[in-house]
Amino acid sequence: MRYVASSDLAGDLILTYRPPGNAAAVATPVQDPWNLWTFQVRGSGSTSGEKRNSSRSFNTSFSANRTTDMWKLNSNVNLSFRENSYTLSDGEKFVDNSHDHNSSVLLVKSLGDHWAAAVRGRWASTTFLNQDRALRAAAGVEYSFFPYRVSANKELTAQATVGVTHFDYIERTIYEKETEAVADLHFIARYNARQPWGSSGVSFETSTYLHDFGRHRLAVDGDIDIRLFRGFSLSLDGSASRIRDQLYLRAGEATDEEILLRRRQLETGYRYGFSVGFSYTFGSIFNNIVNTRF
Numbered sequence: 001m002r003y004v005a006s007s008d009l010a011g012d013l014i015l016t017y018r019p020p021g022n023a024a025a026v027a028t029p030v031q032d033p034w035n036l037w038t039f040q041v042r043g044s045g046s047t048s049g050e051k052r053n054s055s056r057s058f059n060t061s062f063s064a065n066r067t068t069d070m071w072k073l074n075s076n077v078n079l080s081f082r083e084n085s086y087t088l089s090d091g092e093k094f095v096d097n098s099h100d101h102n103s104s105v106l107l108v109k110s111l112g113d114h115w116a117a118a119v120r121g122r123w124a125s126t127t128f129l130n131q132d133r134a135l136r137a138a139a140g141v142e143y144s145f146f147p148y149r150v151s152a153n154k155e156l157t158a159q160a161t162v163g164v165t166h167f168d169y170i171e172r173t174i175y176e177k178e179t180e181a182v183a184d185l186h187f188i189a190r191y192n193a194r195q196p197w198g199s200s201g202v203s204f205e206t207s208t209y210l211h212d213f214g215r216h217r218l219a220v221d222g223d224i225d226i227r228l229f230r231g232f233s234l235s236l237d238g239s240a241s242r243i244r245d246q247l248y249l250r251a252g253e254a255t256d257e258e259i260l261l262r263r264r265q266l267e268t269g270y271r272y273g274f275s276v277g278f279s280y281t282f283g284s285i286f287n288n289i290v291n292t293r294f
Contacts, residue, residue, distance in 0.1 A: 008196055037066045052087040072108040084261070096261055098127045113147040120161075129265050130248045132170045138163025140186070154193045161186040171250045174267075182247070183210040198233065200224040209245060218242040231281045241271040 004013060043060040063076040084096045102124040109117050117140070124134040140161030146154055166181045185208055192201040201223050208216035219241040226234045249267055258264050 035066075036068060037064065039064050054085045055083070057082045070110045073106070075103075075105040077103040094257065096257075096263060098263065100126045100128065102126075110148075113149070114144050116142045116144075116148075118142070118161075120163075127170065127264075128262070130170050130173065130250045131167060133168040134165060136163055136165040138184075138186070151192075152194065156191045157189070159188045159190075167248065169248060169250075173247065174249045174251050175247065176251070177247070180247070184208065185210060196227075198224065198226045207245065209247070215245045215247065217245045233279050235277045235279070236275075238274045239272065243268055243270060 001015065004010060040063045041061070043058075045056075045058045047054070047056045049055065058081045059079070061076065061078045063074070065075070066073045078101065080100045082098050086094045086096075088094055102122065104120065104122040106118060106120045111117055119139045120137075122134075122136045125132060126134075138161050140159060142157055142159040144151070145156040145158075148155075162183070162185055164181060164183050166179075167177075168179050169177065172178050186205075187207070188203060188205045190201070190203040193199065201221075203219075203221045205219040205221075206217065219239065221239040223235070223237040228234055246265065246267060248265070250264055254264055254266060259266070
């Protein structure tokens with residue numbers, strides 16, 4: 001039933017239970033020792049090398065989530081370390097150490113079929129973005145133009161968030177800052193639809209720092225998956241951003257090593273991406289057996 005429930009047939013299905021004989025069906029409450037909490041722990045490490053270079057990395061994460069009709073709580077911690085070592089043509093050894101750590105918590109309260117309110121917090125430390133510490137606290141509201149209960153088929157939402165972020169930079173920035181606190185406004189509008197012909201989604205996102213509206217970002221993302229004929233689907237994905245909010249850029253020119261190894265974020269006014277792909281599925285239409293071995 002759980003497989004049918006997530007398919008297009010779910011809306012046309014009725015499940016009825018008839019107790020054997022004349023015995024009355026007695027509902028037994030389900031006992032949940034976890035009280036709707038779900039947890040996940042991940043960890044991975046890798047090492048590789050050649051005569052003149054080697055690489056090591058370690059990643060770990062932890063998440064704790066609880067979701068009900070009225071509340072949603074998501075929390076996670078991610079830690080990532082990486083070391084790359086190179087022997088140059090003159091015999092000198094070059095070592096690049098980097099890390100990307102972050103943790104976040106999101107608490108959402110349902111305010112009916114169309115409204116929701118949320119508070120969120122985030123901590124990050126990343127060498128690539130020149131951030132020794134970045135602490136953010138924010139609160140916002142969301143409006144759903146369709147009832148939340150139909151979001152599996154279609155959704156159109158608008159979300160506005162106001163927050164404050166405190167930055168401690170690893171090196172002085174191009175704006176002569178070593179630390180600063182800034183307030184920001186973030187707005188997102190999303191539309192997603194899933195129909196027999198396929199699925200599609202588009203989002204518009206904009207953010208600005210309240211102390212200087214010239215420091216802002218605009219982004220548009222879209223994707224569509226079209227079933228052209230039986231078994232054949234075409235996928236298109238695209239995104240474009242206008243970037244004017246890179247407060248964290250390090251002062252001074254980047255070296256060739258930093259550019260080639262992407263050791264630091266470089267100044268840019270835009271970012272874009274586009275991809276196209278297809279898939280074709282064929283074979284027996286009667287193979288509906290579920291076998292989870294291995």
